[in-house]
Amino acid sequence: MNRNELVSFLDDYLQVSAYPDKSSNGLQVEGKAEVERIAFAVDTTLKTIEGAVKGKADMMIVHHGMIWGGLNYITGIHYKRLKMLIENDLNLYVAHLPLDAHPEVGNNVGLLRLLDLEPKRPFGEYKSLSIGFYGEFEEPQPIEKVAQIIAEKLDTTVRTYEFGKRVIKTVGAISGAGAFALEEAYRKGIDLLITGEFGHADYLTALDLPQSVLVAGHYKTETLGVKALMKLIRERFGLDVFFIDEPTGL
Amino acid sequence: MNRNELVSFLDDYLQVSAYPDKSSNGLQVEGKAEVERIAFAVDTTLKTIEGAVKGKADMMIVHHGMIWGGLNYITGIHYKRLKMLIENDLNLYVAHLPLDAHPEVGNNVGLLRLLDLEPKRPFGEYKSLSIGFYGEFEEPQPIEKVAQIIAEKLDTTVRTYEFGKRVIKTVGAISGAGAFALEEAYRKGIDLLITGEFGHADYLTALDLPQSVLVAGHYKTETLGVKALMKLIRERFGLDVFFIDEPTGL
Amino acid sequence: MNRNELVSFLDDYLQVSAYPDKSSNGLQVEGKAEVERIAFAVDTTLKTIEGAVKGKADMMIVHHGMIWGGLNYITGIHYKRLKMLIENDLNLYVAHLPLDAHPEVGNNVGLLRLLDLEPKRPFGEYKSLSIGFYGEFEEPQPIEKVAQIIAEKLDTTVRTYEFGKRVIKTVGAISGAGAFALEEAYRKGIDLLITGEFGHADYLTALDLPQSVLVAGHYKTETLGVKALMKLIRERFGLDVFFIDEPTGL
Amino acid sequence: MNRNELVSFLDDYLQVSAYPDKSSNGLQVEGKAEVERIAFAVDTTLKTIEGAVKGKADMMIVHHGMIWGGLNYITGIHYKRLKMLIENDLNLYVAHLPLDAHPEVGNNVGLLRLLDLEPKRPFGEYKSLSIGFYGEFEEPQPIEKVAQIIAEKLDTTVRTYEFGKRVIKTVGAISGAGAFALEEAYRKGIDLLITGEFGHADYLTALDLPQSVLVAGHYKTETLGVKALMKLIRERFGLDVFFIDEPTGL
Amino acid sequence: MNRNELVSFLDDYLQVSAYPDKSSNGLQVEGKAEVERIAFAVDTTLKTIEGAVKGKADMMIVHHGMIWGGLNYITGIHYKRLKMLIENDLNLYVAHLPLDAHPEVGNNVGLLRLLDLEPKRPFGEYKSLSIGFYGEFEEPQPIEKVAQIIAEKLDTTVRTYEFGKRVIKTVGAISGAGAFALEEAYRKGIDLLITGEFGHADYLTALDLPQSVLVAGHYKTETLGVKALMKLIRERFGLDVFFIDEPTGL
Amino acid sequence: MNRNELVSFLDDYLQVSAYPDKSSNGLQVEGKAEVERIAFAVDTTLKTIEGAVKGKADMMIVHHGMIWGGLNYITGIHYKRLKMLIENDLNLYVAHLPLDAHPEVGNNVGLLRLLDLEPKRPFGEYKSLSIGFYGEFEEPQPIEKVAQIIAEKLDTTVRTYEFGKRVIKTVGAISGAGAFALEEAYRKGIDLLITGEFGHADYLTALDLPQSVLVAGHYKTETLGVKALMKLIRERFGLDVFFIDEPTGL
Known part of the structure; x- marks a missing residue:
């Protein structure tokens, strides 16, 4: 499926433009143009990105992205997370308050x-x-x-x-x-x-x-949204989906 | 001891004016003019105020006061806490970041x-x-x-x-x-x-x-400051002091 | 009459939520839960509060309250006014721009x-x-x-x-x-x-x-609103009302 | 005397740059380049400007100028005052907080x-x-x-x-x-x-x-500064000076 | 034609109040009350003002006025431009984003x-x-x-x-x-x-x-609006109009 | 040479911390930890990055980086530039106002x-x-x-x-x-x-x-700083350096 079509559907369905953008909702990091397999997770960490890569995902859809209030420097953890996303052509789609x-x-x-x-x-x-x-x-x-x-x-x-x-x-x-x-x-x-x-x-x-x-x-209370969205995406578009469970215990 | 003299000492010793005042450091709520007995606590809650009253304190010195960013209405919990302070002539002295x-x-x-x-x-x-x-x-x-x-x-x-x-x-x-x-x-x-x-x-x-x-x-990490200040006040001014322990478990 | 019902009526009738809240319109200071007798005044000063107390009021309704832009410290005149209000269980209801x-x-x-x-x-x-x-x-x-x-x-x-x-x-x-x-x-x-x-x-x-x-x-031009509101409250709810006249000459 | 030299002296002596500029202290409106005769007044109104013109002044030095917080439109009273100043080549020098x-x-x-x-x-x-x-x-x-x-x-x-x-x-x-x-x-x-x-x-x-x-x-309390400055300017530079008295009674 | 009527028409037709006012759209500088002859130009400079004066205009209508974000001082180029406008009783009407x-x-x-x-x-x-x-x-x-x-x-x-x-x-x-x-x-x-x-x-x-x-x-791309407006004003009100061409080459 | 040491030297020599950070001066994008060869350019574009990659650089030092006022989304040109930097392990060091x-x-x-x-x-x-x-x-x-x-x-x-x-x-x-x-x-x-x-x-x-x-x-006026810095870096640290000339004609 074309990535931009999927993003348009999500932006629309989740009413992304109605929410303040400090959490950069929507397509936060670009990746490959075609999307067949999507990983869902609560958070964007090195572990969840690694899980997406291992699962051969083309896109991650998460509740917590990696940009909050604008990135001024791409160094440290921002660099490490972004490097792993970009080198694997992974799209990162974020839905925080909308979800x-x-x-x-x-x-x-x-x-x-x-x-x-x-x-x-x-x-x-x-x-x-x-x-x-x-x-x-x-x-x-x-x-x-x-x-x-x-x-x-x-x-x-x-x-x-x-x-x-x-x-x-x-x-x-x-x-x-x-x-x-x-x-x-x-x-x-x-x-x-x-x-x-x-x-x-x-x-x-x-x-x-x-x-x-x-x-x-x-963590636990925020698994519900991504899982429900995962079900909807699978049913509506017939895409491959999987959930990456990385609880923090918090 | 005169309340204003004690407040001057504390403001000075803790360098209250060097800190941004969103947490209203210093004498946050006025009470009686003479202070002989002081209750120390981490927080300002109905329970700690009650503890100060039972202990016959003239002043409470706490890490967390009851005003954050200015009070617009004195209703609900602000009213209840303030009523108990005022009806018992209790001074409330706050030292957040300074402590x-x-x-x-x-x-x-x-x-x-x-x-x-x-x-x-x-x-x-x-x-x-x-x-x-x-x-x-x-x-x-x-x-x-x-x-x-x-x-x-x-x-x-x-x-x-x-x-x-x-x-x-x-x-x-x-x-x-x-x-x-x-x-x-x-x-x-x-x-x-x-x-x-x-x-x-x-x-x-x-x-x-x-x-x-x-x-x-x-809670636990913030008992250290009020206890150390309590010791100093007792030794320096010979005032009666006591600590009110109301842990939150958090 | 129940205080909250009266407050709801006033908030609604005066469209309090339509006005910017720097003057903390509405129930500014909580008092007793039942209201039978209400003092009306232009200002909130020690004298008008005293007048309300002497007149055995349960609530004051005023044009000028005692909080403007948020209270950071309850000391000095704020303390004195608040102490007299709280020790007498007086509700303070404010209607500035709405009135x-x-x-x-x-x-x-x-x-x-x-x-x-x-x-x-x-x-x-x-x-x-x-x-x-x-x-x-x-x-x-x-x-x-x-x-x-x-x-x-x-x-x-x-x-x-x-x-x-x-x-x-x-x-x-x-x-x-x-x-x-x-x-x-x-x-x-x-x-x-x-x-x-x-x-x-x-x-x-x-x-x-x-x-x-x-x-x-x-002062004189702002007596009209509180007096008109006083008349309305008496007629509509049959409550006891009285006006406290403390002109400033200004 | 050269206008710019006088302005430099005044800016310096009154420490104009140390004050926030909402009141546009300093040379607020330019006029003729040579200054021999100066009118002093508390306010900038049509009457005081007229007084300066009648007195054949080259500059007015006032406590209250005509710009507060930036002019967005030169219409109404701003236009009338400015027209009279400009058509008479009058410099307007303002010293508000500095004075x-x-x-x-x-x-x-x-x-x-x-x-x-x-x-x-x-x-x-x-x-x-x-x-x-x-x-x-x-x-x-x-x-x-x-x-x-x-x-x-x-x-x-x-x-x-x-x-x-x-x-x-x-x-x-x-x-x-x-x-x-x-x-x-x-x-x-x-x-x-x-x-x-x-x-x-x-x-x-x-x-x-x-x-x-x-x-x-x-008005009365603010005549003192312009009069003292007038005396200083006369003594120091030997310029012609006069005071325009237009009390408001307020 | 009465200046205020023309200004009302322009404000309305160009929907001036719908635009942020940093560029002070509308009648930016007042002039004579009757308007028969109008100069149109892209910019407000000494040359275009001079052109308007020579052409015996009562008003200039321009895309770029002389006030951006509020005037704090009327000195230097602001003084020179304003002096020429005011001494010639020229109205200055500005339509930036609206045009x-x-x-x-x-x-x-x-x-x-x-x-x-x-x-x-x-x-x-x-x-x-x-x-x-x-x-x-x-x-x-x-x-x-x-x-x-x-x-x-x-x-x-x-x-x-x-x-x-x-x-x-x-x-x-x-x-x-x-x-x-x-x-x-x-x-x-x-x-x-x-x-x-x-x-x-x-x-x-x-x-x-x-x-x-x-x-x-x-410059060239912004001549179109003022010229179109010039045509409209001539046709609608039968006023004398002329365009002042002062290209910057930029 | 260790990248962090070089960055420390540059931050210090150029007094990066004295400048407002809207242009994200300093190490803007992280890359490899060792730096032997550095490309200098005025701008960060796909062409200059490509030039750095072809020249086998480990770091680019530029006057204009790719982040201005914080990145909210890593899509479009930001994604393309960042992808090329990250996939080639290129450090990007920016010195705007400091240079x-x-x-x-x-x-x-x-x-x-x-x-x-x-x-x-x-x-x-x-x-x-x-x-x-x-x-x-x-x-x-x-x-x-x-x-x-x-x-x-x-x-x-x-x-x-x-x-x-x-x-x-x-x-x-x-x-x-x-x-x-x-x-x-x-x-x-x-x-x-x-x-x-x-x-x-x-x-x-x-x-x-x-x-x-x-x-x-x-472009031309801003080649001088990066070239002078290039000379200094070569002489002081003996590193390989080269300049990428991509004029805009503007």
């Missing part, structure tokens, strides 16, 4: 669907855009139950911070580092915020609001 | 001294200021040995990411969220970066540099 | 109505929003006549600067410090600008345009 | 000298520069006495706001609109702030600090 | 029409606005043919840089310094970019894209 | 030396740094004579714009696009400005100042 927020293949609708919840309304305002969603159980669930389901389906351990509600009716989901949405969650009466990463300062905010939080891992 | 960077009582010289290292040179440029230090062992040490000492002395568990060197000669210390210094550490040939908090994106940078990292907890 | 510009209870429609004029069109562009209005007499009036009416109805002395027209057909109103609108007034053929405050630099502009101006006092 | 702050001919040392005070230390930080001074009486004076002297020597009426001290030892002076220095005055223990203009918002700050203030008129 | 982009009288539709092409779609994004157009030949033309037509019709020599296509189907036009549109031209498959000015850095971009370029002179 | 301004090997001292002039004083303020110099003939020279010498020594044709002086005593030099210094040249009494590139807008400024200008080509 968090997408209503069909996004990380956040993906998190809700692990709990059999449908997204009820957008949630999680980040730079004037809502990148998450929340949903509502028909019957309130104990927080332990929610934690158990997420842990099983993501095949990981999860932590809960039960500062607020312990019986959960509404659930908000923000994959990755979603603690910026703590105050919005509390204000909107969302009983539980599911997110990926949770630091010291976030803890202090959640504690005093108080807001209950379930932390399932930055 | 990371201080050459005598700072968190980062504190971390090095746990390893019996003297700070050799400033390190860790943050907004044009160096807020950390690095030191050098006379004899290189295995990373496990370093991890064991830190774990014991901070009474916590530590994680190591052995992406670079495993036998350590030079050690850089940046308490709290110090991953911004990963590339500087690698460039300067610092074998091990000790820091408090380490997220998914930091992992990817350290992995590809590659740079070895020891993670000892945001 | 200048409002088409029903605003200061500026209020000024026009003193002259039995209906607002004809918005006027007075300030940060891309029009915050005043102008109206038109059926019969042109001598400026002395207009001055006399304003002086009587606001119970104050007024000054006129008769640099332009002396017989007035169109009148623009910008309460408080409205001299920013001098050039717009001249360009739009508004015969008289009524405003509250007029400084040396404003005089020079009006003189050379030339533009006639009537100055009725910053 | 407030100057240690010999500045407005603020001038105000202190009316009270036979010597400037003790710079005061009044405005955009990182101190533009005023304060001085100290040997014997404390009642505020009425100070007011009486200022009123007599400036030949005007003054207002006092006796919110703080009524017996005055230290006096700070900021000509024109000097209320930005209220909090600094209070913090530094300056008993009385003398300034020119004082608005509604300034009143509220002074009231709650509390800080005593003497208001002597924006 | 590049206009769909009827714009420079860029003008360039396409030299080749008998109709504008097909806007092109040439500059500060979020499209200021050029592109068109399409029914039959592809050799680049030499296109160059010959442009050279003849503009009565000038042109240069071609045949880095890309040599047989031309689509032509984009950006008068003046239009090299900012090189990458957009290449991306949109525009075979030839016609522009006015082309520097060293532009050459390097065109070479490597590769993109063919025809350079016809900054 | 204009250098007092020994800089382009601008180079231009003066063509005329046997020594730099008298820095000149040409660009973003708060002086990047050029001016010198003075012992005997004034006719402008034609100056033009002839420059033309011969740079082996090119030059244009002169004799708007000001025609007999030249002082000469200022700003290689490349140096017209930003026209007003400074005029103000400082510099009789002739020598520069490389001169556009339509520059012409208008020079014409009205009036200022005489000699234009010798952007």
